[in-house]
Amino acid sequence: MGDRSDAKEAKGMSPLMIEKIDRVLERVKDPESGLPVSRLGLVKRFRYSEREKKIFVFTDVYPHLPKCVTCAAIARTIVSAIIRDLTAELEREFPELSVEFV
Incomplete structure (x- = not known):
C-alpha cells in the first residue's frame, strides 16, 4: 500500500491504533504468495x-478477479482466507471493536 498513513482516516485514530493496524497488515499473509497484505x-x-x-475496512478486490470461472473461484477462495x-x-488487536468490510 506504500505510505499506509494516508490510507487511514486519521480523524479519531490514535497513533497507537494506526500502529496496530500497520502490524496487522504486516502479519496477515496472502496464502498463495506469502506476501503481507x-x-x-x-x-x-x-x-x-468511535460512536459505532x-x-x-475498505477493499478493492472483486473488480480485479480473473474472467475465467475456475480461476475466479480460486481467487475468491484466497480472498476469503485473507479477509x-x-x-x-x-x-485480536481491537477486542472492543467490531470489524466491517466495505
Whole structure:
C-alpha cells in the first residue's frame, strides 16, 4: 500500500491504533504468495467509528478477479482466507471493536 498513513482516516485514530493496524497488515499473509497484505494493495483504507465502536475496512478486490470461472473461484477462495485472517487479527488487536468490510 506504500505510505499506509494516508490510507487511514486519521480523524479519531490514535497513533497507537494506526500502529496496530500497520502490524496487522504486516502479519496477515496472502496464502498463495506469502506476501503481507500491506504489499498487495487489497486494503485501500480504514475508517474508525468511535460512536459505532467499529473499524471499517475498505477493499478493492472483486473488480480485479480473473474472467475465467475456475480461476475466479480460486481467487475468491484466497480472498476469503485473507479477509478471514485479517478480521481475526483486527479483532485480536481491537477486542472492543467490531470489524466491517466495505
